[in-house]
Amino acid sequence: MHKIRKLMRLEMDVELFSCAHAIAMICFYGIIVLIAGEKNVRIVALFEMMALGYVSAWTQKALFLREHVYSRAEYVICEVLWNLMPSVFVPAFASVFEWFDGMPEWAAMAFYITMACYFVFVWLFLRFIHYEETVKMNRQLKKRRKKGGKGDEEGDGTVTSDENIWERPRDF
Amino acid sequence: MKVTIQQTGEGEDEIILRYREMTPEISSLIHLLRQGTPVITGREGERSYRVAPGDIYYFESVDERLFAYTRTHTLQVCMTLSEAQERLENHGFFRCNKSMALNLNHIESVKSELGSRINAALDNGEHVVISRHYAKRFRELLRGGEEDA
Numbered sequence: 001m002h003k004i005r006k007l008m009r010l011e012m013d014v015e016l017f018s019c020a021h022a023i024a025m026i027c028f029y030g031i032i033v034l035i036a037g038e039k040n041v042r043i044v045a046l047f048e049m050m051a052l053g054y055v056s057a058w059t060q061k062a063l064f065l066r067e068h069v070y071s072r073a074e075y076v077i078c079e080v081l082w083n084l085m086p087s088v089f090v091p092a093f094a095s096v097f098e099w100f101d102g103m104p105e106w107a108a109m110a111f112y113i114t115m116a117c118y119f120v121f122v123w124l125f126l127r128f129i130h131y132e133e134t135v136k137m138n139r140q141l142k143k144r145r146k147k148g149g150k151g152d153e154e155g156d157g158t159v160t161s162d163e164n165i166w167e168r169p170r171d172f
Numbered sequence: 173m174k175v176t177i178q179q180t181g182e183g184e185d186e187i188i189l190r191y192r193e194m195t196p197e198i199s200s201l202i203h204l205l206r207q208g209t210p211v212i213t214g215r216e217g218e219r220s221y222r223v224a225p226g227d228i229y230y231f232e233s234v235d236e237r238l239f240a241y242t243r244t245h246t247l248q249v250c251m252t253l254s255e256a257q258e259r260l261e262n263h264g265f266f267r268c269n270k271s272m273a274l275n276l277n278h279i280e281s282v283k284s285e286l287g288s289r290i291n292a293a294l295d296n297g298e299h300v301v302i303s304r305h306y307a308k309r310f311r312e313l314l315r316g317g318e319e320d321a
Contacts, residue, residue, distance in 0.1 A: 006305070013288075061287070063286075063287075064285070064286045064287030064289070065287065067269050067270070067289075067301055067303050068301060069291060069299045069300065069301050070285075070291075075285070078286075079286070082286070126286060130283075130284040130285060130286065131284075133284040134282065134283050134284045137282045137284065137290070137311070137314055138281055138282060140314040140315060141279060141281070141282060141314060144276075144314065144316070
């Protein structure tokens with residue numbers, strides 16, 4: 001049950017990002033296609049974009065799924081991949097599903113660049129949110145320490161040895 | 173509530189609690205005083221040790237065995253992670269991920285990271301991850317909302 005709940009929460013998270021990616025893609029695609037002089041958009045292409053949004057969101061989520069401390073290098077690599085992988089998926093999906101078939105080449109290029117900028121922008125936005133939260137939490141931590149939370153029941157730092165204690169290990 | 177602390181030169185150490193009406197707050201205070209400071213007993217190699225909860229950085233469950241980490245020792249403790257967390261909740265311990273209970277008083281700084289995780293830097297230089305699942309509780313503790321489950 002716990003695992004199902006965890007998976008559901010994860011899925012909700014992914015779907016939120018997936019929707020944001022899909023909406024951005026459909027918007028930018030629509031604008032670029034309009035500028036390129038096209039009046040019609042294949043409805044299937046929109047579903048393909050939604051699928052790409054979902055794939056991108058899961059990929060980004062998977063990069064930070066592990067419950068261990070990431071080293072500085074690991075974290076930076078994951079952040080770069082977070083931006084890079086969806087930016088690579090976009091041209092891959094676009095050429096496989098022929099989103100820009102019969103349109104000028106600049107339209108496809110403009111779309112890829114816009115989408116890459118969008119992913120970077122989302123990343124910067126998330127970084128800002130996390131930075132704000134970090135500052136807030138550290139302030140609260142400092143406040144808590146000042147209030148006397150730290151070291152209230154701390155011993156003198158020494159660990160005392162007693163051979164008989166193990167005989168009554170649950171005795172607090 | 174007025175708190176008066178007085179140092180005397182002689183006699184026994186004594187705590188006198190004066191109240192007009194027994195309130196849950198006073199009752200829990202009495203309970204806390206009666207409990208005293210627990211001592212954790214643990215084993216490292218052939219030797220057994222006693223250690224104050226404040227000296228423990230975190231508990232970690234490894235292969236169904238629980239270890240308490242102090243600055244200098246890694247003690248095997250004879251209880252479960254949930255028991256340790258429950259008993260020492262009032263001493264700043266909280267569950268930070270599925271295998272660890274961390275002493276809030278030893279956290280030097282924290283960093284919010286992608287994936288809704290929190291990276292906690294301890295004052296011994298170690299880093300511990302507060303997973304997304306337990307990050308909410310950690311934030312509540314920082315805000316001082318211990319009463320929220």
